[in-house]
Amino acid sequence: MSNEDPMFDDFTKAFAYIRKESLDIYNRLHSIEEDVAFIEQAHKAYPNAPLLRSCPNLRCGAWYTDPSYATHVPAYFKSTDGHNNNWSFNLRRANLHLIPLIIERKGIILVDSTRSGKRIPDALSKTVPIWCAVINRAMLLRYPALGQGRAESCWNVALYTPPSTVSRQEHHQIELRLDDWARDLAGSSFALPIIPRPLRPVWITPATSAFPNISFDEKQDVEFIPVVCVSASKQVDQGLERRAGGFSYIQGSGDDHELWGAGLTPELFWANHSRLLAAERTQLPAIVSEIVSRQPKTPSIYRAQNAATPVNTVGGRLLLASLAEIPEPSNDQGDIIYILLTSTTVADSVSTKTQHHIPVVSGKKGQSHFLQTILPDAMKIISESLYNNKNVCVACETGKDISVGVVLAALQLYFGDDGSLSSASVDTAGAKVNATVPNKNSIRTRLQWIIESRPEANPSRAVLKRVNEFLLTSPAFRERPAS
Template identity: 50%
Template structure:
C-alpha cells in the first residue's frame, strides 16, 4: 500500500488537479472584476497570472514579493519599487491586485505585508518630497494598514518601527515620485469575504484614498487539499511554483487553451500539454516586449530581451545592438565574443562561478568599450539578453555609470570622473528600473558590476 504522504504529494502536484483548482478560483476573480469593472486588474507576478484572464488584465507588471513580507524580513525593496503603478492609480482611482497562497494562510505575505508596507512608505515619501505643500497633506493618511486576520498587533507594530528607514531610502533615491491627489490604502478580499465593500471616488477629488484591492484567489483549506464532486482534488494556491507541476505549461498557454485543457482527462492531459508546448516553440509569433529606452538618458541606452530585439529591430543607422546570449562559450578572446557587424556585437556568458568571472573580466569590458564607440558615433545602444531582466540590465548599468553624469547627461568623449560608489551605481540601476519595471538583476550579477568599478583589476576574478 502506498505511503499516504507520498499519495498526498502526488495529488498536490498533479497537473490535472492544479488546473481544475485554478479554474475554480478564477470564478471568484470574475466576481471581483464584475464588482469593480472600472478598476484595472493586475496579476501579482508570478502566481497571480494563473488566475487573471489576460483579456481583462491590465498590461502593467506588479511584483510584490512575499519574501519582502516574511516575518522579521520585512522590506521596501527599491529593486522592486513598483512606482510605475502610481500613474495608473491616478488615471483609474484605484486598482485590483490578484495573488494566491498555499495552505495555512488566507492571504499571501505579498498582499498582507509587502503591499501594505509599499503603500505606507509611498504615502510618507511623497509628503517628504513635497515639503512646501502643507495644505495638500493636511488630511493625508500616513497610517500603516495590515489585515488583522494575517498580521498580529505585535508584528504590525514591529513593521511600523521600520517605516522611517524605508522612507528615507526612497526619498534619497533617484526615483521620481509624482504628487498624488490622494494617499494609497490596501483593502483585502478572499473567497471567504461575505460582502464586497463599496468603492466610490470622493466627490471633491482630493480627500479619501486610492483603494488597492488585494485579492487572494484561493479558498482556505486547512489541509491544503479537498476532494471535489467534479472529480478532482482541490489544491489551495495551485498557481504557486508552477515549475514543480506545470510540465512547461505557462499561464498564457493555459488561458489560450483553457477549455481544451479542462475538458481533457487526467490520463491524456500530459500529452496535450506536450503538444501545446511544441506548438508554442514552433510559433513564429513573438511576445510583445519592445526594447525599453532609459528615459533618464533620453533613450540613448535601451534594455530588451533577445526576442524583443528581433521583433522590433530598427533598420536605421542610429541604433546598435549588444546581444548577450547564455550559450556556452570557449574561454578564448576570439571565440567567446563574435562581432556580427559594425553595429551589432554578440557576447556569450554562462552561469556559475566561472561564468561570473568571465562576465566580470571579459564581457563587461568589451561591452562598455563597444558602447563607447557606438555612442561616440551618435547611435543609441540597445542591450539585450534572454530575459531582459538580469545580465542586460547589469551591462546597461555599467555603461550608464561610465559614460553618463549623475544627472543623466552624456560625458562623451570623456568618462565619469567623480568618485564611483555603490550609491552611484545603485542610482543607475534605479534609472533602468524606472523605465523597465520588470528589471530584476540577481545579487551575483550586480556584485560583478560593483567589482568592475570598485575592485582593482589585479584582484578581479
Template identity: 45%
Template sequence: MSPDELTPGSQNVQEEIRKEKLSTYNRLHSIHEDSQFVSRVAKIYRGLPVIGSREFAYFKSTDGHFGRWDFNLRRSNLHLIPVIEQYCGILLVDSTRRGKRYPDALSKTVPIWCAVINTAMKTRYNLDNWDSSLYTTPKAVSRSEHSQIEAKIPEWAASLNASSFSLSRISKPIRPLWISPDSQLSMINLTDLGFFPVVCLSASKLVEDVAGVERRLGYTYVQGSGDDHELWSGGLNPSVFWEHASELLASDPASIHDLVRSLLQPAVPDREVPKPPVGLTPIMAVKSQIYIGRYQGATPPSLPPPCTSMIYIDVASGPNSPSHPELDSSITQPILHLTLPPGKRGQTIFLHDILPLSIAFAQRRLRKTEDPSALAIVCSNGTDISVGVGIAIMQVLFDEQGNLSEVPLSPTFVTKPSLRTRLQWIQSSQSDANPSRATLKRVNEFFMSNSFVAGRPHDGPISAMREA
C-alpha cells in the first residue's frame, strides 16, 4: 500500500508503531533482553572473551554488502589474532534491525576476514594441511554469492601480505560459527576443535513482523534496539544505562524521560586540574618515539610520561577559536596546543596550519639532545585528527625502517603507498585508529601541495592560522 492509499485508520496504526519503535522505554527493555541472551551464550562458551564488533573490533557491514565485498586494510583487526590464540577463540557480538537474522558484518565481513587471514598465513608461513576455506552460513549467503566472494580471497590475502602489517602466526586456522536467539545452544569443548572459533553472536531476535516489533508482557520488543540511539536515547549512553539499569528498567513509560534527564544532570564541577591523556599508545614501528592518545577535558592535558613533548589538537565545538601560537614562541614549551574549529573551515586550517605547525614542532622537539625523546599526539578521540597528524610527522621525519631521520624526507619520496605504510604503522599498534576520509584527504593534499614541496613545514616561524 502506497502512502497515498493509506486510510486514516491505517495512518494511525503506522504512527503508533513508529512511536513504539522510538520509545525509550521499549528500547531499553529490548536491549536488556538481548543482553540476557548474550550472557547465556557467554556462559556456554565460558573462557572466550566477549567482544563488541563496534568497540574492540571493527567489522563494518558495508564490507559485506552484495557486490561491495572487501577486506579493508584500514580495518585489518589483526590485534584480535593474539587474543584468539590466547583464549582459543573469541565471541563477537552484534545485532541487526528487522528483516535479517545476522548483520552483514557477522554473516559476510567476518567470514571474509577469517578466510583472508588463513590464506595469508598459509602463504606467508608455507603451511601444509591448513584450512583456508571460506565459510559462510546458508541462512544469509547464497551459493552464488559465496562463490563470488571466494574468488576474491587470494587477492585480498596477497594485499595483506604485501602490506606493512606484521601477521602473528597462529597455531590453528580461525573459523566463524553463528549463533542467534533461534539457535539450539549446546556445550562445546573448544580444545577438541581443529580450529579456533570466531563465534558470531547476533544478539537480537529476528522479528517476523514487517515493522520489526513484537509485543511482550509489559513492553514492545524492538529488534536491533541499540541502533539509531540519537533518535530515542535522550542523551543516555551505555555506561550511564548499565550503571542505573535496575532503576531505569523499574520505571514506567510516563516517567522514564524525566529519570533519564535527572541521571544526565551534570554535577557542579570543581575547578578542573589538568590530567594526562588516556589511551596513550606507543607506535612500535617508530621505536615508541611517537604516542597517540585521546583527551576530553575543560582544561588542556598535562604532559604524559614517558613523553617529553606533546601536540594537543583541541577540536572546538563552537564557530570561534583562538589563534594558533607562533611556532618560535611555542618551541621552548613542551606542549603545543592547537585549536581546530568544526566544519569546512576546520578542514582548511588542518591542511594549511595544523599539519605544518605540528611537523615543525615535532622536528625540533624530537631532535633535541635529551635521550630518549618521545612525542605524544593527542585529540579528543585519539582515532582521527591525531592519527592524521601522526602520519604526516612520520612521513617527514622517519625513514622506511622507522628510524628518526637526520634530514627531513625529500618531497620526491612521498607517495600514497608511503603514506599508507605510516597509517599501517599506527594501526599495528593502535587497532582503533580510523581517520576519516576527510582527514586522509587533507594529509594527501598537504604532501602533494606546492607548500610542502617548497619546504614550508621546516622553515618556521609559521604564521598564525589563516581564515578559510
C-alpha cells in the first residue's frame, strides 16, 4: 500500500481519529468511571474482602479504586513478570507484606486493567498465579509439617491460570520453573508467615456473567484462600466504543495518564471526582487546569510529617523515607540524623547538624555521581552517626530508589549478618569496616531486609549495579566520572 493509495489515506485518517479520541480527557475520565462502577459491583459481591487501592499496576489501578472503601496497602505485581518467556517470581517484589492481611481477612481482591485487545492483563493472568503457586510451594519447603498427615489435595501447590488467556504450552513452561522460584524464596532471609490454606487465584472481568461463589469465612470447609483478580476494563478490539452517554469508551483508560491527563493524577481525580464527571466536555480542560494549578509546581521537600520506615533487622538504626516524609528542620530532632538526596534545584537548603543535603545529578552523569560522590559522602555521615549512637534516615524524592541504594551500602559496610552493628573501628573516609566480607549473596540478603520493612522499595538496576561496584571493587578500578 503506497502513500498515494486512497485506502492508505483512509487508514491514516481512521488511525488519527482513534488516537485523538483515545487521548481525549473527557473520554478517559468517563471510561474510568464506567470501570469504577464494575469494581464497585465486585466490592459489593465480596464486602468483607480487602480491595487494594494501589493494585498490581500501581499507577493504573489507583484510578479505579475509590479510596473511601479501598484498603491502603500497596501491592507490587508487574505485568512484565508474566510476559511470555520472561516469567519470573522476583524476590524484589515478593509481596510478602500482603500475607498477614490475607490471613487476617481470609482473602484479598486485586484490581488491574489492560489496554485494548486483551481481556486480562498479564499481571493478573500470570504474575499473580505464579506468586500464589510459589508461596504455596515455599510454605511446604519452609514448614514441612504443613504437608504431613494431609491428603495431597488439601495442600494444593498447582498452578492455576485462566485457560482463555494462557495457553496450555505457556502454562506448562511456567510450571517447570515454579520449584526453583520456591526454593529461592524458602532459602531467602524473608519471614514467611504460615498461611492456613493454600492460595488460589480467581478471575473476574466485565464479561463474567455471574460472580463466583467464594467464601472468605475460615469457619467454612474451604480448600483454599481466594486471591480475587479483577480486570476492570471491558475488552474492546477496535480501540474504542461509542456510548449513549456521549463519550467513547476506551479500554484501560487509567494507563499512561501523562499522555492525556494534563497533570491530573489519581489522587486529584478522586479528590475532585464529582466535579470532574459533572463537567461538560468543553468545560473539562479548564477545570482540570484549575485543579492542577492549585498544586505546588515545585513541591517543598517538607510536605508532610509521616513516619519514615525503619529497617527492622538492624533495630531501626537505619531508616528510609521520601523527601515528603521528612519533618521540618527543628532544634530538637531526637536521635535521628537525616541525609536528604535532593535535586540540584532544591539543594540550596542549608545543611545542619541533623540534616545533611547531598545533591543528586540527573542524566548520564548521575550514575557516576552516585558512585563517586553520593555513596562516599553518605557513608562518612552514616558511619560517624552510627558510632555516635545516632540513627540515620536516608531520603530521596520517592523513597524507593537511590536512598535504598545508600542504605543498602551502609547495611553491608556497618552491620553483620545477624543485623548487629559491627564493633570494628571506623575509617574517617568511610572505608569498609564490617566483619562480613561483602559478596553478592550478602548484598542480596540486605536488600531483602529493606524490602521486608519497606515493600515499595524498588531500586533501579543502575543503582544496584553501582552499589555492587562500590562494595566489591577497589576504588582504583571503579568507573571514572563521565566527562
